[in-house]
Amino acid sequence: MAGDNRERHTLLDISLAGRRRILEELTQGGREAGVCGPLLLPEEFGGLGEREPGVTFTGIPGIVRREDFHPRPGFIPLGFSSWASGPHGRTRLATFAAPDEVKRSRTPVEVLEACVAEGRELTRTPALRAVAALTATGFERARWGVWGSVGLELATGIRYTHDRSDLDLLLVPDTGPTRALCAAWLRVTEGAEKRFGIRIDAEIRLANGYDVSLKECAQGGVKVLAKGLRDVRLLPVEEFLPS
Template identity: 35%
Template sequence: MHPIPRPHDLLWGMSLAHLPADAPEWARQVLSAGQPVVVRRAMVATGQIAVGLRGASRDQRYASVMPASGIMRSVRPEQLVESLPSRDLPALRALALLKSSLDGLGLRWGVTGSVGFQLATGLAVAHADSDLDLLLRTPVELSRADACELQLLLDGAPCRVDMQLETPSGAVALRDWASESARVLLKSHAGARLVNDPWQLRELAA
């Protein structure tokens, strides 16, 4: 039994039969090669999972769905930082440098984006100019002061680091929450909206 998929999880098991007839050829090649898909935020029918496929270039991104029953294997972002490979890229060096401090937060965190995909598959999709994309699971509010301190830590890394705070209602960029902006963009399965407090469920329900 696989855990309920969350955004940014990598899933194996999507087949060619799950793709619509007008899917691009590169997407078919990705599945034929046994590569995983990534869970995305979207409203889909019960029993289905919103996923995204990635190709060899940045413009090769394709949104689709797959049945939950088709999942053969799943990997969450936090599993990808349990052990790290050699630090041959700035993003990997940044990950190694930040690991101890992020572990010390006492919150679950992980790596997403091209670096996460490379760690999960072994495919060399990250490059010297790749950003490091991270997520931090924040079931309770992270104060603005703590967010500023954390953003300063990330800004000292050898490459650009972008972190998403995963709240119970969706995700918000750490950089936004650490800023002086009164409202921040919250991304959820229902779409994106500006909110004052991404942890305030009463506001989100309004």
């Protein structure tokens, strides 16, 4: 499936030929094949971490990202993140994919909905248990999904999360958000934070394509930081939250 999904946090499965091209490009630029290879081409380099049973593995997906300094016309900016975390954190690769190298795209909402449809058991870490609990309650007037380490674990079956992992959520309102809805959503996330002893970073996807922090919206400020695929800007709250 070719495509160019231009939403933040979307996961793109890249073809084997595309990942080989990306690896060659990175190594020619000075990156070590022994570091990049297991992440981009686990089929050939091996080294995958522990995986949950029953999850079909199609490679490590790239994450759609913003490219501020060196855009490449006709290509999709992507980031790849390893499951293993060393002294300096996870291995992260910033690169580009051609649209015809994309086999499948999955938004955070689609990642979670597929997991729920498969009936997967989410009990291994506090972040996953929080997802299971929030799935049971839901969020009023919004679809929601997961990104970050939880999203990558659900998408690949590889154990990206650990006992101290944060939970990153994306809320997609059915209609425009309101202050009352933001307050209700925040109560739900804060209850889960307290119950499972984790930090939850929840973003709201606005109709204009920008993502804003749920906690910032609920604090009653005049402006919030809005993150888009092409820029980041301060957005007046009155533009999307009626009084």
